[in-house]
Amino acid sequence: MYIKGRCIVSACALLFFQQAMATGMDCTKAASVVETTICANKPLYELDAQMGSVYRKLIKTAPQTQSELxxxxxxxxxxxxxxxxxxxxxxQxxxxxxxxxxAQWIEAVAYKPDDIDRQVMEDLQRRVQEMSRENPEFALERALDSLTLxxxxSSFSAELDEDEQPLFPTRIPKDVTQDEWKALQASAIKGAAEAGQTSYTLMxxxxxxxxxxxxxTYAGGTGMFHYTETWRQVDGRxxxxTAEIDSQASSDSVLFYTNDRGANQSxxxxxxxxxxxxxxxxxxYGxxxxYLLNPLKVNRQVPTVSVRYDYQLTVPHTQYIEDSNKAYELEPSLQKALAKAVTGMNANPGMTGQQxxxxxxxxxTAKDSEEYYGYGASYYAIEPVADFxxxxxxxxxxxxxxxxxxxxxxxxGLYAQLTMRKPESEGQERGYTVNGRRHITQISTSIGKAEGGAETF
Known part of the structure; x- marks a missing residue:
């Protein structure tokens, strides 16, 4: 068959055209070498259909950018x-x-912080400032606790099957209404429990x-991860x-996670x-x-309160042997040398590595001069602060x-460690406990992307 005189298409390709016309390019009207190549190649056609779908949604959702789009x-x-x-x-x-x-589609449907969100952000900033006058070490925690629900x-847990694997409950949990139970059953939520111990809360x-x-969901792993995901009730389900972005995807639907080994998140x-x-x-450190996350929306621009600290670092006279409760006292001259090294040190994360x-x-006589420029690699579960x-x-x-x-x-206060070694000397590593008392130096607000376990898309 000839299509507008440009090329000949096989009967098999024509069959594909007829099956695919409902969702993508109308291949019976292909008018160029490129179009017929796309129509004759199923993966290319599927890419074209995906692009067409996203493009049409963008045109409808963001009318102010139609001309540029x-x-x-x-x-x-x-x-x-x-x-x-x-x-x-x-x-390609x-x-x-x-x-x-x-990316443009996500930006178009993402939640835009409003005046109330900005006011909440500023309220939290003021609350931390006020509480820092009474308790400068825990002002942030106290401010958040005062607002916590x-x-x-109603909460319920996953059921365990005969292999001790968690599954979504098969019987209506306590305090769940019949209408809510019907909506839960209609929503294919069973996959949410596959990763590990799972609990559910309706509110x-x-x-x-x-x-x-x-x-x-507690997924465990090296970071002992906990994941929090949210589902909105609408139209009986x-x-x-993230359904507005992709109704099928689940990997990007997590609102946030906390890493209990290798981070400090809550x-x-x-x-x-x-x-x-x-x-x-x-x-x-410091x-x-x-991040004030909207629980049911895609968060791109997030109201953020940043609290910065300075520390008064000390090296206790009483030290403990690693992985032991056995204590010992530092020699006065050693304690004085260690205290001098950390006192007044203006340390910030990232002041490590090659100086x-x-x-x-x-x-x-040095054989490896790099040994004198930095401490070396660190373990992933700790935060390197400074080399000195x-x-x-x-x-x-x-x-x-x-x-x-x-x-x-x-x-x-701050529980830290000072580890040190003598360059080019084997078996000379030493470790000492360092404590620090903090005070707030700055409380600021901004609106931008979240980081850590709340960073998405």
Whole structure:
């Protein structure tokens, strides 16, 4: 068969055209070498159909950008047509364009913080400032605790099958209404429990009078991860938070996760000014970032409160042998040398690795001069803060201050460690406990992308 005199298409390709016309390009009207090549290649046709779908949704969702979108699409079509019959070239062009359009689509449907969100962010900033006058060490925690919701909603756990694998309950849990149970059964939520121990909570997250669903899963792994996912109740069923982006995808539907080994993260379910947020805290040495996440929306631009700290670092006289309760006392001269090294140190995360200047003098007999410029690699579950020299008598040691991403408690304050080694000397590593008391130096607000376990898309 000839199509507008351009080429001959096989009967098999024609059959594919007829099956595919409902969702993508009308291949009976293919008018160029490129179009017939796409129609004769199923993977290319599927890419074209995907792009067409995203493009049409963007045109409807973002009318203010229609003119620019059409202009860039025409420009892309001209570039695509240069591929002619080159399938690899066409495939790459489609994938690149899909990536751009998908990013624009997410931006178009993502939640835009409103005046209430900005006011909540500023309220939290003021609350932390006020509480820092009474308790400068735990002002942020106290401010978040004062807004945290108590026991609300109805909670239930996954059931275990005969192999001790968690499954979504097969019987209606306590305090779940018949209408909610029907909506849960109609929503294919069973996959949410496949990763590990899972609990479910029904509560109204958006004030529409219907209870939504919070799914919390412990997945374990090296980071001992906990995942939180939300589903909105609408039209007699529950839909994933990200269904507007992709109704089938589940991997990107997690609102946030917390890493209990290799990070310092936590979440508070707070209510203020008539709205509910997950206040997600991502900590590091000298700083806490609190992201106010809308629980049922795609969050791209997030109201953020940043709290920065300074520490008064000390090296306790009483030290403990690693992995043991056995204590010993530091010699006064050693304690004095260690305290001198950390006192007044203006350390920040990232002040580690290869330094511009050697931390210890390099002798003429040195075999590996790099040993004098930095401490070396660190374990993933700790946060390297700073590399610096420690002078003990006539010896110079390369030291590193490490901590657990700013983890802080009332007893010890900041619990950190000073590890040090003598360059080019085997078996000379030493470790000492360092404590620090913090005070707030700055509280600021901004709106931008979240980081840590709340970073999405």
């Amino acid at each position: 059409r202009k860039t699409q025409r420009r892309w079509l001209n570039e695509r047509n240069e591929c002619a019959e080159n399938i690899d070239c066409l495939s 062009h489609y994938r690149n364009r899909l990536e751009v359009l998908h 108590g026991e609300v909603g 109204d997250l958006d004030g529409d009078g219907q209870r939504d669903l919070i799914v919390e 529950f839909v994933r938070r 979440a508070y379910l707070i209510a203020t000014r008539g709205k509910i947020y997950f206040a997600y805290r991502n900590g590091s 700083e806490d970032q609190v 511009k200047k050697p931390l210890c003098p390099i002798p003429q 020299p420690v002078i003990i008598g006539d010896d110079c040691f390369v030291a590193r201050l490490i901590n657990w991403f700013g983890t802080y408690d009332e007893k010890n």
